[in-house]
Amino acid sequence: MTPPQITFRIADGSDVPALAQLFKETVLAIAPQKYSPEQTEAWAAFAAAGDPFHRFIVEATTYVAEDDTGIAGFAGIAPDGHVTATYVRRDRIRQGIGSQLMHHIFEYAKKHHIQRLYSEASEFSLGLFKKFGFQQYDTEVVERHGVTFTRYLMEYYL
Numbered sequence: 001m002t003p004p005q006i007t008f009r010i011a012d013g014s015d016v017p018a019l020a021q022l023f024k025e026t027v028l029a030i031a032p033q034k035y036s037p038e039q040t041e042a043w044a045a046f047a048a049a050g051d052p053f054h055r056f057i058v059e060a061t062t063y064v065a066e067d068d069t070g071i072a073g074f075a076g077i078a079p080d081g082h083v084t085a086t087y088v089r090r091d092r093i094r095q096g097i098g099s100q101l102m103h104h105i106f107e108y109a110k111k112h113h114i115q116r117l118y119s120e121a122s123e124f125s126l127g128l129f130k131k132f133g134f135q136q137y138d139t140e141v142v143e144r145h146g147v148t149f150t151r152y153l154m155e156y157y158l
Helices: 013-033 037-048 051-060 097-111 124-130
Strands: 009-010 061-066 070-077 083-088 116-121 136-146 145-156
Touching: 009 070, 009 083, 013 037, 013 051, 013 061, 013 070, 013 136, 037 051, 037 136, 037 145, 051 070, 051 083, 061 083, 061 097, 070 097, 070 145, 083 097, 083 116, 097 116, 097 124, 116 124
Parallel strands: none
Antiparallel strands: 009 061, 061 070, 070 083, 116 145, 136 145
């Protein structure tokens, strides 16, 4: 069976509820593979954060991947080269959508003459960043809703 054709566009404020739902459902489905129940719940809770989640989407250039099944993923980049998000819907993971989104991130960076891309990768996005040549330069521990997470600080120089 041929996978559905993916199209890409830039998100706007009207996309935030659907992206929040995708974010929450994906985190709840995949996070338990590598994170504790408390970490999973704390991570997923960001989708319900209202204004902070809205800013997360609209203050970056957020690319939305869509096919005939709906929104399949999204990825964001800020003007300073911060890759703010890379999320793929739980039933579309490992089908190349994350890579296609990352290509859009790189195209944006080249178009806007951004010399350094950087991000805070989770256990799940770490492989995608490494696949695209990002290098880990540090780790950090952050707290969300009283729960700590280790994140991998990644960068790529164009």
